[in-house]
Amino acid sequence: MNALPAEPDQIIYIIDDDEALRDSLVWLLESNGYKVLAHESAEAFLDVYNEDLTGCLVLDVRMPGMSGLELFEELGRRRCTLPVIFITGHGDVPMAVSALKKGAVDFIEKPFSDRDMLGLIEQCLATEREHRGKRRQEADTARRLAQLTQREREVLDLIILGKLNKQIADVLGISIKTVEVHRARVMEKMGAHSLAELVQHVVSAEPAAQR
Known part of the structure; x- marks a missing residue:
């Protein structure tokens, strides 16, 4: 089975004290085009861990x-x-299920097939790419929001509430023409080509700002 290729910076980190299993997994994954780093203990992985790592565990x-x-x-x-x-023996299944409830993607029970492992790896890497793309989008939106003037942000907030230009002008005590100018600048700075796109950008960034 040939899995979909990972992105160049994605690495699969194998953490297992069983040397034979580590070597077997390294061979399987590298032969399918993946980059792999294996560690014999959790402590060894933490020694090299940093927040910029990409891929999966x-x-x-x-x-x-x-x-x-x-x-x-x-x-x-x-x-x-x-x-x-998670790789688990039969007796460890309840622990693996507990990990799923805490956010793990899946677990695979020994002995497992190459096909099953490769399928899970492909799923994990696709998930990680998607999440990384969302985080990049959130960071870009936050950067764009920071470039708005106070008045532009006030106009934006009212746009998000669904206010029309006349209503925005009344709330802020400015002319409709001035609202139109601010609105155009907001669209340009936010890189939005439509009202729907503008709202989508801002709403998607709100969870990140709350984290």
């Missing part, structure tokens, strides 16, 4: 020292957004 539930679940929780505290696939 394949993480064993049960390991000596820090367990996979403990690593997952620590990454959550660090606001890590990398999708996580």
Whole structure:
């Protein structure tokens, strides 16, 4: 099975204390065109972790020292957004299900097929690309909002509320012509070509601003 190629900067991080399983996964994923880095422990991964990593994690539930679940929780505290696939033995399924409730993408039970693993990897990388694209869009919108003058932001807020130019003019105590000028500048600065696009940009950025 040939999985869809990852983006050049996406890396699959395998974290498992079983050397044979690590080597097997590295071979499988690299032979399907993925970039892979393997670590024998959660602690070893944390030594190289930073918030700019992209890709996904394949993480064993049960390991000596820090367990996979403990690593997952620590990454959550660090606001890590990398999708996580748990590898689990039969007795660890309840723990893996608990991790799903906390945000893990999925778990795969040993022994697993190459096809199943590659399918989950493809799903995770697609999810990570989508989320990264949304974060870039949110950051761009926040940057554009910061460029608005106070008056332009007031006009924008009223536009988002569905106010017409005359209503905006009445609320702000300015002329309709002045509202039209501000409205045009808002559209230009926000990179929006329609009212619907403008509203979509601003509304999509609101959750990010609240985080």
